[in-house]
Amino acid sequence: MNSDQILGAFILVGSIIGVVVYAVLLYYIPIWTLQVSAFLAVVFVLGIMAWIGYTLATTPPPKPIEEVVKEVEEETKQETQQEEKKA
Numbered sequence: 001m002n003s004d005q006i007l008g009a010f011i012l013v014g015s016i017i018g019v020v021v022y023a024v025l026l027y028y029i030p031i032w033t034l035q036v037s038a039f040l041a042v043v044f045v046l047g048i049m050a051w052i053g054y055t056l057a058t059t060p061p062p063k064p065i066e067e068v069v070k071e072v073e074e075e076t077k078q079e080t081q082q083e084e085k086k087a
Contacts, residue, residue: 022037
């Protein structure tokens with residue numbers, strides 16, 4: 001087995017153990033388990049939303065397409081001028 005298969009097997013076994021532990025917790029302390037699960041789900045979703053918002057707020061905007069086209073045209077002109085000088 002390669003390392004990806006071993007990692008996959010660990011994830012599979014860990015998930016099954018997690019389901020069993022969750023089921024046992026639901027049986028013995030259902031209210032607490034549901035409250036904690038709901039809280040963690042909300043934290044997870046809001047955490048992802050915060051990460052997306054932070055990324056959008058801190059990423060600089062892309063250059064307008066007109067500037068990119070001009071830069072490419074200038075680079076192309078410079079390359080053709082250098083090739084003409086070499087020839």
